[in-house]
Every structure is written in structure tokens, then in C-alpha cells.
Amino acid sequence: MKTLFVIDHLSYAPPKSNKENFLILKDISFSVQEGEFIALVGANGSGKTTLARHLNALLIPTSGNVLVNGINSRNQQFRNQIRAAVGMVFQQPEDQIMATIIEEDIAFGPENLCRLPTVIREQVDEALAVVNLLENRYRQSHLLSAGQMQRVALAGVLAMQPRCIILDEATAMLDPKGRKDILARMEALNRMGITVIFITHFMEEVLLAQRALLLHQGKLIFDGKPHTLFSDDALLDAGCLEKPAAVRFFQCFPALFPGIDNPVLERNKLFDSIAPCKVKFSNLSEETYLPKQTNPSEIEIRDLSHTYMAGTPLAHLSIKNITMEVQKKVPHGLIGATGSGKSTLLQHLNGLYRPQHGTVRVGPFDLNAADLDVKSLRRYAGMVFQNPESYFFEQYVGDEIAFGPRQIFGTQNLREKVKWAMDLVGLDFLTYKDQIVSTLSGGEKRKTALAATLAMSPSLLILDEPTAGLDPHSRKNFLKMLSHLQAEGIQMVISSHNMEDIAEAVQNVTVLSEGMSMKTVPVEKIFADPSFLSKTGMESPVAWQLAQALRNQGWPISPKSITIQSIIDETNAAINRENDESI
């Protein structure tokens, strides 16, 4: 097999910082054969993106060498050949879209390569078909949802027909169905002989790869099979990773899976090979759903519709006839495919949009009232946007957090309010208040954004995709913090593509599909209907699939168990009882 990349003692420091401690990458060496399928993992800020950018000569090593197809990336003359051979999909999809019309953007790459018009059209059609955007080809790129934009970006690279594709968290913004599409396409491309290197924070995706590279603070600390990686707890901890749910369960109860040695390679038949439970449990039926007590509603939405750019030829109906209710003190989730109107709906809740049609009531506020006190509403219903770090407008963490309370309460006790909010999210006041926002890690930025909203002491917290793009550790911490806030009495409304988040953080879920609300149900019920989920672009989490497989074999897993931890606990209890009865 041909060697595609040779990375030889690569170190990198950003220009104009020749100090040792500014090294982003430290002495990295590895090589990649043509046709490999590699996952690049590591915590936020560990240097994954920097490393990826060396692979297509966007960055040049400070010391060491990168050879692509035997061409040294320092060799300026051949740099363009490297870029034609190695395609790159960036983290923020909208940054790499050049043209205002989708199909023209996809043609950008092949046009640069001076291909013939007929060839370009063919390649554009093909790439559009892959990412499922054929019917959107004439739409304007800036009117797309984040997930659609990611697909355009991928198509733009595919159209160049590179030999290697590097995807920098290309699935972070997609709904489960979109993610599955892209992953399946990645695998298909790999089968055709294209080398695929992808950066991801989803541990389930790492399982797909033949090889995993783990970066930790700029050093390559692991290079090997994903299975080996997931058997090494110390390594996972150092790299801020976690085990995929199925692997974790397997390692807890290997005896439950007769005939399976390697949960990674044999993951497709893992759930089918679960051993049946030897003891009959009679109390299974008792544990079916108890009707939840219904609290008075906190948010009431009736028949809400919203049209973007109403009254122009570009009018675009975003949500229509949404009716939903959020109960007091019950964390509420919002799921739906990308572009289903989740963000638009959320922005109605704090008065950024006023109802064009229908009624909205949030706590004591009636959004249809002409004399609505918008400022109090926004204080009452705090909003944390999707990708909040791209909305920061102050330089220092302290100032960023102080912005809200200063507008609302004035300068009195400002310091205490900022400190209180920072304590709440676990950022130390003295250490962080004078830090520059842009130097924070991904998890810290997310916490800063949350603290900035919390500093206004809202009663209701609206979170739009709160964990997208966070590494597993940061995500876990963030979710823990949310449940802590919930316990403090702050009501949550969360939209997410990550079904694990939804399973862990909320109790009731509203499903949106193409701008309409399909239904509102308890979270464990939503996963019980896979056909409905997949119809709306969702997928039940692996933990839930595992619980279902266990139940099929007679294991007493209650329907309420939807997180991997509770499934492990219940299985443990069942095994103990099994042992007791056999004695």
C-alpha cells in the first residue's frame, strides 16, 4: 500500500511566539497509508485542528516535516498539488462557503482546478446527491440552517474528488439522521479507497474508524486501534474522553455476552448476543409508566407561526401552528431535524421575536400584549445561544459576564453578582475574571456564556444546542451543572441534537418536524417509537437501544432507565438477585 502522509517530528508554534510554552503541537510523528480510516480525538484545545491543517499544507511546521505523497509541505511549488489531493471540511461550515448560491459554491473547487464545464456539472450533481441537497441547489447559502450548511461544505470538498478527506467536526451541528448520512458516506468513500481522517467528540463515531489518534496538550499520546483505546481507562481520562455506552456496558458485564471478545469489532452483533436472564421477574409490569403529576404550565404556546422576511419575495415559513406547553419545574427538551425551526421557536420565548400569529405566554408575561415589558421578560427568560462563543463582545471574562447585570441592575453590587454567577458554573472568580475570553478552552467558553446569562438571575434558562462541539468531559461537566441549576429551581428549556443530552437532562420532550410541533411526551416514551424518531430525523440513544435489547432477553430494566449508568445499576441489581436465588 502507498504511504500518503509521513509526519516526522512535527512541532508547531504560532508565528511571532518563539517561546517553548507556546507550542501547540509537540514532536508528533506518525504515518498514514492510503485508504486508512482514522479518527482524531482529544479534548477541546488539544491541537486537533492545528494538526489537521498541517496535513493539507495550510500550516507549515515550525520544526519537523510533513510529507504528502512524498512532497514536503514546505515546498511552495507543489503546495497546490497537496491541496488538490487532500480536501478539508472546516469546523464552522459557513466560513468556507464562497458563493451565494449553493450549487455555485460546490463548483468553486473544481473551477479552481480548471476542470471542463461538463465535468464540473457532473461532479456538482454527484456531490449534491451525496449530501441530499439536490432540491436545495438554487437556494441562497446564507439562508440555510447550520446542518444544511455543513452538508454544503462537505459537498464542496467532495466535488473536487480528493484522495483524502479531512473532516474537522463535520457532524457536530447535524441531527442524528444527518450525522448517520455523513458517516455512512464517509465509510462509502473509504471503501472506494479514499483516505478519511475525521475529528470528532462523539465516541460512538470513533468506533467506526480503523485507527484512532489521541492528542493531549499537543502531544500524540495514543496511536492504535479504537478497541485498545477504550480498554485503557487512564488514557481515556488523560485525553478527556469517555467510553461509548455499549463498550462501557460490555466491560462491566463481559459474562453477559457469550462469544463476544471484542465489543468494537463485533459491535453489530453485540446487542443480539446478550444472554437471557435466568430468573423470571414478576414485578416488571408494575414499573410501567406512572402518569407524571402535571404541574401548572410555565410556558404556553398556541398556534404560533413565524415567517422570515415576510412581505418579500424571499419569505420563508419557519414554524407553523406550534402548540406546546412546558410544565413548571420540569426540564423540557426540544428535538427535531436541522432546519425544523427549533431556534426560531426558542427566540420567541425571550421576546427576540414577537408572535406574528398565535399566542405565547412565558411565566407571567403575555407576549401578545402591546405593553409587554420586553426587558423584564428577557431577564426572566435567560437565553444561551447556539455557539455562544461566537457572540462574545467583551474582551475579558469578567466584563462579558457583567454586561447583563449592568444593563439591568446598574453598577450596584455588580461584582457580587458576577462572582455569584461564576461560582454557580464553577469558574473561580479571581482566576478567571481578568482572563481574555478568546484564550479560554471550549468548555470554559461555554461556562462563561452560561454565567453571563445566569448573572441576570433568570427564572427560566433557554439553551440552544448547549453541548455541541464540547469534548466528552466538558460535556459531562456541563450537563452536571445544568442538573445542579435545575435543583436550584431554575427552569430549563433545552434544544439539542444529542439524544444522550436529552435523555440525561430533560423529562418532557417536544418534537418539531418541518416547523410543526408533532407531540409533547415524557422523554422515555419518545425513544420507544423508533419509526417516529427516524421519520423526524432523530434516533434513540445507544443506551436506550441497549436497554431494549436487555429487556428482550428478560432483563428487568425499567422503562425509566435511559442513561447508561442507571442501566448498569439495574443490571447489577438483577445479577445480584440472580445470584441470591441460585444460592
Next chain:
Amino acid sequence: MNQFDFLQKATIGQYIPTESLLHRMDPRAKIIGLGLLLFAVTFSSSRIGILIGLAAAIIGLLAAKIPIQFALKGLIPPLPFLLLIALIQILLMPGGGEQILFSVGPLKVYLANVLTSLLMILRFCVLILLLSLMTFCISSSELIHGLQQILSPLHRLRIPTMDLIMVIQITLRFLPFLAQSAEKIAKAQASRGAEWGTKNRGLISRIRQIIPLIIPLFLTSLKRAETMALAMDARAYGFKPYRTSMFEYAFRLRDGVFLLVTLFVSIAVFCL
């Protein structure tokens, strides 16, 4: 209308695919034809000529199936400035004619000056309508590829037309981006208690809410420009001194007719 829809207010700079005859025209014909009209309206000194230009712009909008009302919306933002300039012109221009319309204290208002000012306002309105029409019916890539072919003789003289054209393309791409960034930042600030979308609508409070918007807007734009340059690099921009195009344009009879018509109209605007 929502005060965060910055994009909605800027009608200029948006391509509207209505699939009309004008949209399906060869981009080179559209660029040259409308360019001729723009040139003629800019330099014409006659009132009748500019009125002909106005008629041409409206006929063009109708032919492109663009709602006239939507196009007229684009005239509203610059109108205060035009009126201000006209006022200054009326009051401060030296007396051009004998006919004094009326006088306020030491200031005398001459009929001739009022007429020239009105003509100026009309001229700018026609120019804005024509420019909007251009952006409505020429997509950015048609503009790019059209210009590329029109300018290709210059390329042979070793003038870097490719880069010039890319500058135009990126600018067009940045217009909606700027509006969207402004929208995002305004929303983020509003959510945290800034005076957006609340009832204060006085001039000073409006200026006050725009100032904190500007610095973050600059920063995000710079950051964005940097990553976009990187993304262009990654997609082999500059690989060869020339680029091909996904579209092949055939210059047909109707394009020729269109060019001739615009040429005649332009001459009429200029000379009548």
C-alpha cells in the same frame, strides 16, 4: 417587521431567482446592457433622459418579475441623505437663474436650483433602482463569470483580473454575512438586557445601541475573513492563474437584441 432582520431592510445586493426571461439572459449581455444604462443615467444632463431611464428601470423590474414595491423599499434608507444634500444644494448654490421662488431672510431660493436638486434626487433614485435590478437578476456567480469573460482580454495583457473578480465575489458574500452577524450580536446583547427591541426609539438611544455593535462586528468580520482565506486556500484557489466555469454561456440572438435595445435607450437617455 422585526428589528433584528437587518437583512430584510437591505433590498440591494440580493439575488432573487424568479426564472424570468431577464434572468435567463446571457450574463455578459446583462452586465454590459445594464452597465450602459447606469453610465448613461449618471452622465445624462437632460430631464427627459433621466425620466426615460426611470421608465427603463421600471420596465426592467417588471420584466424580471420583481414586485415593484419591494424594489422601492430599497430607496427608503438613502432618502434622508439625498434630501439633506438637495437642501444644502438649494440653499447654498449661487443664484443660477433670475426666478426667485421665495426667500427666507438672507437666503434666496432660486427655481433653477430647486429643479436641479429634484433632478439629482431623481437621478440617484434611478441609479439605485438600476443597481437593485442588476443584483436581483444577476446572481453573484453570473456576475463573476460574466465579468471574467468580459475582462479576459485584459488578462492577456497580464493585468490580474482574476483577483479583482474574486474581490467582488467575496464582497458580495460578505454583505449578507455582515447583516447576519449584526443580527446575532444584537440578539445576544438584547437577550442580556441591552435596549434592543424595547420601546426606546429616540435618536440618541438608537445611536447608543449601535456603538457596542460595531467593535464586535469588526472583530468577527476580521476573524471570518481570515478563516475564509484559509478555506479558499484549502480548495486550491490560485492553483492556476485562470479558473474555468461551471456554466457555459452561449450568446444568442435575444442577448444581441437586448444589448441593442439597451444601447438605444442609453443613447436616448444621454442625448435627449
